[in-house]
Amino acid sequence: MAGRARGPVAGRTVGETFDMWASNGRAEKMEREHSRAVAARLASVDLSSPFRFLDVGCGNGWLVRRMAAVPSCRAAVGIDLSPAMVREARRLARLAKERYEAARVESWAHRGRFDLVFSMEALYYADSVDEALAAVARLMAPGATLICGTDFYAENRATRWWAREMGITMHLLSRAQWAAAFRRAGLSARTRTVRDASSSKRWRREAGTLFVTGTAPPAR
Numbered sequence: 779m780a781g782r783a784r785g786p787v788a789g790r791t792v793g794e795t796f797d798m799w800a801s802n803g804r805a806e807k808m809e810r811e812h813s814r815a816v817a818a819r820l821a822s823v824d825l826s827s828p829f830r831f832l833d834v835g836c837g838n839g840w841l842v843r844r845m846a847a848v849p850s851c852r853a854a855v856g857i858d859l860s861p862a863m864v865r866e867a868r869r870l871a872r873l874a875k876e877r878y879e880a881a882r883v884e885s886w887a888h889r890g891r892f893d894l895v896f897s898m899e900a901l902y903y904a905d906s907v908d909e910a911l912a913a914v915a916r917l918m919a920p921g922a923t924l925i926c927g928t929d930f931y932a933e934n935r936a937t938r939w940w941a942r943e944m945g946i947t948m949h950l951l952s953r954a955q956w957a958a959a960f961r962r963a964g965l966s967a968r969t970r971t972v973r974d975a976s977s978s979k980r981w982r983r984e985a986g987t988l989f990v991t992g993t994a995p996p997a998r
Contacts, residue, residue, distance in 0.1 A: 792903045792946050796837070796860035809840040812898055812927070815972045815987040816841065819925060820896075828852050829893035834883050834914060835859075835900020839867030839876070845894075846873045855892070857881045859903070884913045891919040898927040902949045911963035920997035924965060929981075931956065931988045936981035956990045965992030 829852065831845040836856025846854035856878045858864050867878040879886070884904065895914055904910035914924055930937045932952035941948040951959070953969050960967035973986035 791859075793859040793861070795944065795946055796858065797862040806838070808837055808899070812987075813840070814974050814976075815989075816896075816898060816927060818972050819927065819970070819987075819989050823894070823923070823925075825850055825894075830890070830919075831855065832857070832892040832895045832917060834895065834897040834910075835903075836867060836878065837863050839863075839870055839878055841896060841898070842867065842876055842878070843870065843872055845896075846876045851875065853877070855879070855888075857883060857886060883917075884909050886913070886917075888917065891922065892917055893919050893922045895922065895924045896927075897924070899929065901926055902928060902930060902951065903946070904949075905947075907949050907951065907959050908962055911959055911965075915963040915965055915994060918965075918994040920994055922994045924960075924992045924994075926956070926960075926990045926992075928956075928988050928990075934981060934985040934988070936979075936985060953988060953990075956988070960990055960992040963992070965994060967992050 825848050828850050831842070831851055831854045833842050833856040836842050836858050839856050842854045842856040845851050852875065854876050856867055858867070858878070858880060859882060861880040864878045864880040871878070895918060897914070901907055901910050918924060930940050930948060930950065932950055932955070938950065941950065957967035957969055968991045970989050970991070971986045972989060973984065974982045977983050
C-alpha cells in the first residue's frame with residue numbers, strides 16, 4: 779500500500795487515539811465536517827426497500843442514528859475500534875434497532891448480512907486495507923452496497939500531513955488504488971468526488987471528499 783506513515787508519537791494505537799477524541803469534542807467535530815458530504819452522497823441511494831445498515835468506524839454513532847430513523851431501516855449497527863466512542867454512541871442511541879459494538883471488522887464475529895455498508899474515514903487505519911475490505915465484503919448480502927468516504931487520498935494534497943500530525947499508521951491511496959482494492963475484494967468500484975462549495979476550507983471546495991462505491995455480486 780502507498781503512503782504508510784507514522785508520526786512523532788508512534789506506538790499510540792488507533793483505538794487509543796479515538797478514545798481520546800470521544801471526550802475532547804473531536805467526535806462532534808467529525809460529524810459536523812462530514813455530515814454535508816455524506817448527506818449529498820446518500821441522497822442518491824434508494825432507501826425505499828427494507829434494509830439492514832452497518833457503519834464501519836461509526837464514531838459516536840451519528841450516521842447510525844440517522845439511518846435508523848429511516849422507516850425502511852430494519853437494523854442499524856455501528857462498530858468502532860474505540861470502546862469510548864462505542865459507549866458514547868450507546869448513550870446517544872434513540873431507537874431499539876440501533877446496536878453498537880467495539881470491534882475490528884477483520885475479526886468481528888457477526889451472524890447475518892447487511893444491505894448497505896458505510897465507512898467514513900476508517901478503512902485506511904486498518905493494518906491492511908485489502909484485509910479490511912475482504913472482511914466487509916463477507917458481511918454484505920448479495921447485491922449489497924458499500925460506500926467508503928475519505929478526505930485522506932493521494933490526489934488531495936492538502937490532507938497528506940494528517941498521518942504525521944496524528945502519529946498513527948494511515949494508508950494514503952489514490953483514487954485508482956481505492957478502486958483496485960475494492961475489485962480485489964470482489965466488489966465493483968465507482969468513484970465520485972463530493973465538493974462543499976460553502977466550506978471555509980479551500981480543499982473541501984476544490985478537492986472534496988472521495989467516495990468509492992462497490993456492489994457485491996448478486997445471488998446466483
